[in-house]
Amino acid sequence: MRILVLGNGGREHAIAWKLSQSHICEKLFIAPGNAGTAMVGENIDINIIDFQQVGSFCINNKIDLVFVGPEEPLVKGIADYFYSDERLNNILFIGPSAKGAMLEGSKDFAKQFMQRNNIPTAAYKSFSKGQYEEAIMFLESLKPPYVLKADGLAAGKGVVISQSLDEAKQSLFEMLELEKFGQASSTVVIEEFLDGIEVSVFVLTDGENYKILPSAKDYKRIGENDTGPNTGGMGAISPVPFVDQAFMNKVEERIIKPTVSGLKSESIKYCGFLFIGLMNVKGDPYVIEYNVRLGDPETEVVLPRIMSDFASLLRSAALNKLDEESLIICQEFAVTVMLVSGGYPGDYRKGIPIHNIEKVTGSNLFYAGIKQKDGNLVTNGGRVLAITSVDNSMANALNRSFANAETIDYEGKYYRKDIGKDLQ
Ligand code: AMP
Ligand code: GLY
Numbered sequence: 092m093r094i095l096v097l098g099n100g101g102r103e104h105a106i107a108w109k110l111s112q113s114h115i116c117e118k119l120f121i122a123p124g125n126a127g128t129a130m131v132g133e134n135i136d137i138n139i140i141d142f143q144q145v146g147s148f149c150i151n152n153k154i155d156l157v158f159v160g161p162e163e164p165l166v167k168g169i170a171d172y173f174y175s176d177e178r179l180n181n182i183l184f185i186g187p188s189a190k191g192a193m194l195e196g197s198k199d200f201a202k203q204f205m206q207r208n209n210i211p212t213a214a215y216k217s218f219s220k221g222q223y224e225e226a227i228m229f230l231e232s233l234k235p236p237y238v239l240k241a242d243g244l245a246a247g248k249g250v251v252i253s254q255s256l257d258e259a260k261q262s263l264f265e266m267l268e269l270e271k272f273g274q275a276s277s278t279v280v281i282e283e284f285l286d287g288i289e290v291s292v293f294v295l296t297d298g299e300n301y302k303i304l305p306s307a308k309d310y311k312r313i314g315e316n317d318t319g320p321n322t323g324g325m326g327a328i329s330p331v332p333f334v335d336q337a338f339m340n341k342v343e344e345r346i347i348k349p350t351v352s353g354l355k356s357e358s359i360k361y362c363g364f365l366f367i368g369l370m371n372v373k374g375d376p377y378v379i380e381y382n383v384r385l386g387d388p389e390t391e392v393v394l395p396r397i398m399s400d401f402a403s404l405l406r407s408a409a410l411n412k413l414d415e416e417s418l419i420i421c422q423e424f425a426v427t428v429m430l431v432s433g434g435y436p437g438d439y440r441k442g443i444p445i446h447n448i449e450k451v452t453g454s455n456l457f458y459a460g461i462k463q464k465d466g467n468l469v470t471n472g473g474r475v476l477a478i479t480s481v482d483n484s485m486a487n488a489l490n491r492s493f494a495n496a497e498t499i500d501y502e503g504k505y506y507r508k509d510i511g512k513d514l515q
Pocket of ligand 2: 309323324382385386387388389
């Protein structure tokens with residue numbers, strides 16, 4: 092198969108790396124890709140939000156399968172664009188329709204979907220511009236902590252949790268009245284606080300059948316012991332030791348099955364990955380959020396544990412034949428430590444030379460923000476590099492990733508040294 096992957100992060104490097112190992116992958120393109128994806132496939136300089144450009148590339152290069160990494164093109168309808176064009180609708184496509192992508196693109200839509208399908212989630216109410224007074228009254232009726240969410244995509248920054256009512260009111264004012272997140276916060280979801288431990292579960296579905304991928308936990312905050320602002324993710328671990336079979340059975344029965352059957356019964360076309368952010372509240376799972384793609388950096392620990400042919404899984408999913416595949420998972424631990432730029436998630440510099448990458452041993456490197464400049468590797472983003480190690484002991488895997496994190500060098504390098512500490 093000739094495969095095109097859309098995206099340019101560590102997630103897409105891991106996806107491309109996995110696909111490049113498949114014996115049915117004949118040729119692999121990544122658009123736009125990065126210096127890491129260029130080592131396992133051919134980077135193509137196209138704008139992935141320009142669907143016409145993506146479509147023309149696929150026709151001209153006889154692409155058999157398209158895999159969309161990030162959410163933005165999905166929310167903007169790239170799957171529908173392919174399905175509705177007769178020159179493109181025979182191409183196998185991994186990624187949901189725009190309606191399906193609303194599970195991530197609109198928190199209010201996701202909440203209503205969960206309610207309709209009896210899927211456990213925090214109690215909530217939504218308020219739009221013009222309902223500010225009502226929203227304030229609702230906040231006053233709740234107990235702290237207060238959870239406020241911008242309805243639309245807000246680059247991972249749209250959730251505010253406050254301990255004080257005044258702070259919550261201030262955030263509500265900024266979101267609804269000052270349009271802090273633009274259109275994304277013209278509706279705000281206010282929901283019950285769930286007290287528990289977070290875990291992410293990934294599902295691949297063809298719209299009818301599904302496969303449950305390994306569980307993973309990511310580390311969102313910039314500082315050790317989960318302090319400081321949120322980031323795209325500073326590390327990840329898979330599997331999550333406290334996720335046992337009894338919990339996973341509840342997740343499958345109460346969440347995965349009703350989600351997949353709800354999509355089908357509501358005629359929402361969904362062939363692709365679903366990332367379910369869960370809270371384990373005293374042994375019971377509740378959905379915090381849906382994402383309509385794989386997580387980053389969770390992908391960097393989940394994919395190395397998949398032993399089955401990944402391209403074959405994707406092909407079967409796109410052909411509605413996922414039930415014919417078996418998913419084989421390696422029983423070892425995978426851990427990822429993310430190296431980031433000094434200053435991230437605030438302002439940071441780009442173009443800083445990276446040294447000693449060639450000295451890394453025993454880990455896989457997935458490039459996030461790295462590019463080639465005059466024959467050297469330089470930083471090109473906030474998250475720079477994911478260092479993944481796999482071992483039958485989590486401690487050994489972590490030691491290898493931390494040792495390699497020390498070896499690699501660039502000005503301003505930062506990483507969390509406590510990844511996995513809470514799970515050991
Ligand atoms: P989200 O963007 O929906 O994943 O939310 C970002 C983070 O906020 C989550 O990873 C949780 O840590 C936290 N969060 C979101 N909703 C809730 C909730 N209802 N109760 C407690 N924590 C929450
Ligand atoms: N690691 C969280 C995300 O990909 O959204």
